[in-house]
Amino acid sequence: MLTALTLCGREVRPVWLRAELNHRFLSLKIASIRTKDEPLNHAARVARDTVDSLASELTSLTVLTGERAASDTAKFAAHLVLKPRGFWPAGRDCRFAAAVTKHLASCQYDLVVSHRLIIGCNLFFAQDGVHAEWQAQRRRVTSGFTQLVVALNPHHRHLLAAERAMYESTTLRAVICNSKMVKADIERHFDIDPAKLRVIYSGVDTTKFHPGLRDVHRADTRKRLKIPKAAPVALFVGSGFERKGLIGFLMGLADQCGHSDLTRASIRGIVVGHDKHLARFQMFADQLGLSDRVAFVGGVADVAPFYAAADVFVLPTLYDPLPNACLEAMACGLPIVTSAGSGAAELISHGVEGFVVDALDTPGISDAISAALDSALGDNRMGINAALRVAALTPQNMAAQYVVLYRELLAQPMRDAT
Helix, strand or coil, X not given: CCCCCCCCCCCCCCHHHHHHHHHHHCCCEEEEEECCCCCCCHHHHHHXXXXXXXXXXXXXXEEEECCXXXXXXXXXXXXXXXXCCCCCHHHHXXXXXXXXHHHHHHCCCCEEEECCCCCCCCEEEXXXXXXXXXXXXXXXXXCHHHHHHHHHCHHHHHHHHHHHHHHCCCCCCEEXXXXXXXXXXXXXXXXXXXXXXXXXXXXXXXXXXXXXXXXXXXXXXHHHCCCCCCCCEEEEECCCHHHHCHHHHHHHHHHHXXXXXXXXXXXXXXXXXXXXCHHHHHHHHHHCCCCCCEEEEXXXXXXXXXXXXXXXXXXXXXXXXXXXXXXXXXXXXXCEEEECCEHHHHHCCECCXXXXXXXXXXXXXXXXXXXXXXXXXXXXXXXXXXXXXXXXXXHHHHHHHHHHHHHHHHCCCCCCCC
């Protein structure tokens, strides 16, 4: 366990690790590639910063970035800002990747870690899953014309090409997959040695997300949203409504409204998240007769009060490597309804913590919501099981697994690898 580690507190280090590695790795050089607005969840950021802090003590750490963020916790590391010229926003990722690749070709590092698709990195964090797989799933719900537009889009073409080049590069030594689903997707789409793929689940902060939130936030949140105290509530959390499956959520909710059980027929829905096509989804909800039953609250800084107000959590996503919202909802004791295209499906046994359905199976989603509500309004055994299932998925345990992998990779630096 690494409970003694802090994000930046260099005075608190696991003695066993420092003693073992310090004399061996002080001369090694690590590069960490990141962007200013790196889309990491809190747990992933904790683990990354912990390992970066450790790496900076035992080695020489250089952060390669397009623009240094004021909140970057790696203040003890050297920062190299790479700002390639150009004004075309859509090509920003491509230009940054090219600048990093050029730098890596001229500077020797023992380990290059990245959350971005960079050819030349040695350790890649695949938190966003596989872009090629997301495009395959998206084709299930888009027209031929839309598929053609996407296929011709330079941004998507760049991502697909960069993805294949990176995964099939000989310099790639390990990939951290946040679910078995992502590992299988990578194996299916690319020619890569499976031994390079390591599954490390994301962590959830159970001190922040827990069943006790109901006592703190439930009444006030429902009052603010004008939800009756006795009404069952289904919660959806996620931005990018098409990918996250909001259509399936709304249709499943509408089916409950016609249920013969008067309690379930009084169901309400809460949608947390943002989407540039928000008005379109609100109109669809109105067409389903949900105008006075669904609250669209937008993106929020703190989603905890909404978990407290809900009875079940529903996320029938088309593709999501491991939704943080599912982990948080489970930690809060909510039964889960999610899809087979979600990495969270690996944490759910049918009827135990919740249900796994196909993202486009509307009747299946409706039936799953109904069964999850039966549990939630009864003894909530599913919600209790869900909280128990993720109890061990802490940021500290995730960081520990990261450190083990770093130790393994640093034991055979690139300059000595054969």
